[in-house]
Every structure is written in structure tokens, then in C-alpha cells.
Amino acid sequence: MSKPKLHIFIPGLTQRDYEYRRGDSVLVYDDLGNAILIDGGEWELFVVMLAFMKAHGIKHICYILTHWHGDHDCGLKYVLEDPYIIVDEIYAPNPEELKLVSKDSGYDEYKRAVRRINQAKELKKKIVYPTPGKRVGHWVGKI
Numbered sequence: 001m002s003k004p005k006l007h008i009f010i011p012g013l014t015q016r017d018y019e020y021r022r023g024d025s026v027l028v029y030d031d032l033g034n035a036i037l038i039d040g041g042e043w044e045l046f047v048v049m050l051a052f053m054k055a056h057g058i059k060h061i062c063y064i065l066t067h068w069h070g071d072h073d074c075g076l077k078y079v080l081e082d083p084y085i086i087v088d089e090i091y092a093p094n095p096e097e098l099k100l101v102s103k104d105s106g107y108d109e110y111k112r113a114v115r116r117i118n119q120a121k122e123l124k125k126k127i128v129y130p131t132p133g134k135r136v137g138h139w140v141g142k143i
Contacts, residue, residue: 004030011041011048024071025049027058035061040075049075054084061085065092068113076116080123087125092117094129 009027025041027049035058040046053061065073076092079085095113120127 004032004034006030009049009052011045011052025075027053029053029056029058033057033059036064037061037075037079038064039066039072040079042071042074043078045071046075046078050078050082050085059084059086060088062089062091063087065090067093068095068098068109070109070112073113073116077119080116080119080125087120087123089126089128090120091128091130 007029009029011025024039025045026038027035028038029035033056035053037049040063041049052058061079063076063079065076067073073092076090079087092113095110095117098110098113117127
């Protein structure tokens with residue numbers, strides 16, 4: 001049996017404040033319906049991603065979240081709620097590290113991150129955090 005081919009999909013989205021937006025979400029997938037989703041993008045971008053996954057028979061994903069920021073993590077909420085897509089694993093920065101961020105520049109991200117992780121835990125998803133103290137996003141920098 002030959003190895004499945006890997007493919008990459010990067011959705012683009014026309015928006016009011018940008019001429020063209022892409023890169024907040026990347027899907028690496030194979031011919032067998034398995035995929036790695038790197039960030040989910042904002043809601044409008046994730047809708048495009050979700051439609052693509054369903055159209056291409058992608059049912060199992062590993063979700064990799066690069067950092068807790070709305071244009072990267074909002075898709076996590078929706079993919080966890082979707083009955084068609086099965087999230088096998090989630091790799092994400094530990095939301096507790098966001099407590100190191102001053103409240104005025106990252107506290108909303110902390111609250112949203114905790115909600116997303118709690119949602120994943122309730123669904124009994126495997127969650128893997130990177131090594132503590134590594135870079136976790138736009139606000140923290142090097143800890």
C-alpha cells in the first residue's frame with residue numbers, strides 16, 4: 001500500500017479592512033481524511049476551513065494552536081462543537097501562562113483561553129502543552 005499524499009490548504013478571505021487575508025489558518029491533510037489544523041482563524045475564516053474539511057472528507061484532526069489570540073483560536077470553539085469533525089488532540093500553550101500578561105493587554109485572551117480549554121476537557125479531548133516558559137503569544141514575548 002502506498003503512503004497517502006499530503007496536501008495543504010490555506011483559506012483566503014476578503015475583508016473590509018484588508019484587501020485579502022490568509023495565514024491565520026493552515027490545514028495539512030492526507031487522502032485518508034486525517035489532518036493537522038494549525039490555528040483556526042477568526043469565525044469567517046473558519047467557516048471556509050470547515051466547509052473545505054467537510055467537502056474533502058476530513059473527519060479527524062489534530063489541532064495545533066500557535067497562540068491565544070482571536071484570529072488564531074476562535075476556530076477551536078467551533079470545531080469542538082461540530083458533530084462531523086473529531087478533534088483527536090489539541091496542542092496549545094497553557095492558558096495559565098497568560099496570567100503573566102498585564103490585564104490591560106491580554107486578560108481577555110486569558111479568559112477566552114480558559115473557556116476553550118475547559119470546553120475541550122469536558123469533551124475529554126487530549127490536550128498537550130508545550131514546555132513551560134516558552135513563547136506563548138504576541139503579549140508575553142520571552143518569559
